[in-house]
Amino acid sequence: FKVEFHGTNNRSYILGAESQESMEQWMKALACAGYDYMKLMVAELQRQLDDIEETPLPLPLAQGVNSPVPPPRTRHNPFNKPDNNPHQRSHSMRSTSSNSSRLEDTRLVENNASAKVSITFRELHNSYGRPILKDFNFWKHEQREKVDNSTDNLITF
Template identity: 50%
Template structure:
């Protein structure tokens, strides 16, 4: 826990920056083990708490790095819906908090567990790995002869992990044309024009020689 003594941190706590979660929780004291009601505001990885809602200055802030969010132990659970923010290491403090309901406790625990910078780095790395996998295009081998045409395989569609899957609406009256059929139709036209051009060029060369 860090006591607020810098104007910039205090200003950030009460600024108009987006709030990830806020609400009433009870907090067990460090010296006095009784629970006191506090107004909590989560912004990024900083969990501020105030004596009253609307106060201009927070009482303190918990930096959510190097910690885990867990259910409170039986000896700590004087509150019915108690959980704790546990910092690992020697002489590190454990914050025991209490929610008003089971649903509120679960929502707070999930939000706090995802608030750390380390967690965000892991998520970004995993999303980057998934995007890198979708960027692998199949190798297209060129044909050895002009007459044969190899249909390229379309690359896999990129999937945004943040978008929910939506049903695809298809029109049953519209005939479906596959990529292979489309490629074959146009490649035949190109080959026909190419052969005609070669024939005309060969004929023109023969006329010049005979002249």
Template identity: 40%
Template structure:
């Protein structure tokens, strides 16, 4: 892959946000001595300079297709290993355990492949969250039942349309009617009277009225000499 050194130098010294920077000791595969370099990580590009504030980097490591591993040579040391054919290994060393762990984590997460995996995982989590939210929203939706149609009485049967307004109320009686609460006294029960007693009671009154009427007719006959009308 061809690299435009001029563009890389401009990018290294630009105002692009820096993911991590600091001093690290570095050596290659051949030499055994470490050299102190100022490192700047921007995206998947790891620049290293002779001094902090230099405009042009000494070199750049493209963090793609590599692994970040611990070493046993020096304390707080690790390496960047390229497993491809012709790949090389960079040995780096810092001054504390915390600094070493922070650098290893930052370098391991800098590659494009890692970011692609992270974006895919975040998209999966987002899809699951949206599906759960949609399911919860669907569960909260209350289906409004259709308005109940008015009941139609059987053919030939009549009903009072004003009673419809009383449906669902506590009292289904009209104010002032004989069925109203105020007029209704459940403790007073009507006595059931046999038909024979009713016939006898009203029959006597009818007979008395008839006899009184016949007496008046008899008196009228004596005064007018008109024939008596028999019933």
């Protein structure tokens, strides 16, 4: 019979037995050897863990002078800087009045960011959300008008 260990650089072993019963005994011995080895390894690891837990940690090492210091909590967010590249912004081209109001809102937020004034998420959400809601409501109104106009004439020639 053949015993294979799959993987790179692993060997295969071909064993011979004189009878089926002898082969079965070898297979049982191999299976038990794996289980016994596992029990032996678990017992050894448990002994090492017990040794580590019993050993008290010296105070100078626990409160070491040269222990690592955590990094400062302040982080730089690159998205806080105003970006003056006009190609990276998307604006609706529906009407010039909404575009100008949206640009004013954007400039207001950029001025606040450049002046290092903190703005809450709610204020930021509202400043960007109002023009979006305005555009969405305008679009929805146009869709309703299209549906209303299409139902007036059932047949067109």
